[in-house]
Amino acid sequence: MKLPFFVYGTLRPGEHNHDLFLRGRIRSEEPGLLPGAVLYDGPGYPYAVEAAGGTVSGEIVTAxxxxxxxLLAVLDHLEEYVPGDPRSLYERVARDVTAGDGRTVRAWVYVAAPAVAARLRAHGTPIKGGDWLTRR
Incomplete structure (x- = not known):
């Protein structure tokens, strides 16, 4: 499936990984929201953890x-995602996200892997409002 990507942390415009990984590889990006997830602060980057009631802000990026x-290979590597590897920090999952104009878009989202998500739910710090750009 050649889905767009929903990015919510260091790959967003103005953040340090945006130009490093997306410049020259994308056709478009637009604001979006990921329902059913809570954003947690990580060691210099965030984690989206699937949870009812939360919403995460980000961008829908089309390669x-x-x-x-x-781009898929580069982002899998950046997010330390290896399919089937329990040591992965993230899992790449297809989820419905809401574009700024209200339409629903199916996109790849890197969410916290199960072990990481369990630790964050127990001891993590949620980012109020679900927007990495407003965390400071």
């Missing part, structure tokens, strides 16, 4: 068709 495979 250039010719760059899709490369």
């Amino acid at each position: 250039l068709p010719e760059a899709y495979g490369e």
